[in-house]
Amino acid sequence: ILLNLSASDDLIGKYDYLRNLISQQSARCIAAYIYASAGFGESSTDLVFDGKAIIAENGTILSSSPRWKEGTQSVVCDIDVENLNRDRMHMGSFHDCAQAELAEPAPTVKVDLAPAPAGIPEQLVRTVDPHPFVPASDKEIDIRATEIINIQASGLARRLAATGCRNLVVGISGGLDSTLALLVATRAFDRLKLPRTGIIGITMPGFGTTGRTHSNALTLMEGLGVTSREIGIGNAVMQHFADIGHNPEVHDVTYENSQARERTQILMDVANRENGMVLGTGDLSELALGWATYNGDHMSMYGVNASVPKTLVKYLVRWFADRSDNPAVANALHDIIDTPISPELIPADAEGNIAQKTEDLVGPYELHDFFLYHMLRFGSSPRRIYFLATQAFKDSYTPETIRHWLRIFFRRFFNQQFKRSCLPDGPKVGSVCLSPRGDWRMPSDATSTLWLREVDSL
Secondary structure, eight states: OEEEEOOOOOOTTHHHHHHHHHHHHHHHTTSEEEEEOOOTTSOOSSOOOOOOEEEEETTEEEEEOOSSOSSOOOOOOOOOHHHHHHHHHHOHHHHHHHHHHTSSOOOOOOOOOOOOOTTOOSSOOSOOOSOTTSOSSHHHHHHHHHHHHHHHHHHHHHHHHHHTOOOEEEEOOSSHHHHHHHHHHHHHHHHTTOOGGGEEEEEOOOTTOOHHHHHHHHHHHHHHTOEEEEOOOHHHHHHHHHHHTOOTTOOSHHHHHHHHHHHHHHHHHHHHHTTOEEEEOOOHHHHHHTOSOTTTTTOOSEETTTTOOHHHHHHHHHHHHHHOSOHHHHHHHHHHHHSOOOOOOSOOOTTSOOOOOHHHHHOOHHHHHHHHHHHHHHOOOHHHHHHHHHHHTTTTSOHHHHHHHHHHHHHHHHHTHHHHTTOOOOOOOSSOOOOTTTTOOOOTTOOOHHHHHHHHTO
């Protein structure tokens, strides 16, 4: 924690420059930076002071005082020292520099701290963002979405160019993930100046497909100008049930996964026939939870959404919808956003609505994405994640609900690692990634015992 007791006077435009300096210095040092200037009205001879105080942490301004205000004032904010220490350990250049500079023991200065001012609450003062993957403002969303889409499209375009591939096969379900993959694919083809008809979108109605998702899939493919095909999987899956002796009235994991694997087989075989490659659609949240059929939708030649979490997928699709000049495509995209998330592997209800809702089974994605971010980005323990989640979602979920889904998150995260150990290639877009060739090295037989024990002790 760096303390800067300053007597820097005020000039036109200097305040914004100062805030940038403080933010950047806190990032360079992977530290908290606390700045306090001379008080308001301290002088008027030739220099004037506005009485500013600023607290920054690792590149982010956490809090600042109002300027030009009479009387004594203080700014209070929480500093996350544990996260700073974790980042310092993982930043190789910082670690090397620290070793070189601290060849001799560092001097220690003892400081007696005064009691905290009266009226400061005991809970966290800082705000804990419940959606850490999602930009906070519309301006940030536009900047971030543009960058993410460019990373995804560039990675895919490079893979297509390197392999000399001019055809791409993608399964279109009418859900969020396949929609984003298709939108990115059109960007990649436009960048390579390839006709969009080389993108073969295939909708594969099964036992749980609803009219809503099927209609949106067809509208989207037609509006984007890609080649649209429809191949029903019902007869093939029923034949498979007969071959393996499975009762189709039993809607168990065999019933569900047989459909997912049949769809993947179709995509792979069409790709062979068209001399193309299969584009994966699964997202980061599904990879974390293992919510994919092994050697089904788990497999592709390139996973374009592999490091995009579910909460961010929705914002990216909305970003495309708001910028579409095709009303039919925009309407379809907005309806896809409003459609409950589902693999649609169980038959619809009597009214034809989706009966199998993913978040009823594995839990709210906004919670799981929060858990995932703090576990991977900062190496946080279950106890720490739980505490932060109760702060971030205090108006949305009870502590009991958070604890319940946190346990499921850690149990699934550990026992589904084997699926992540053999993932197809895919572009990294943010600070969190589960690629076995990149940031995440974890044995498939790692045990969750200690993590679950800590959750149970909360």
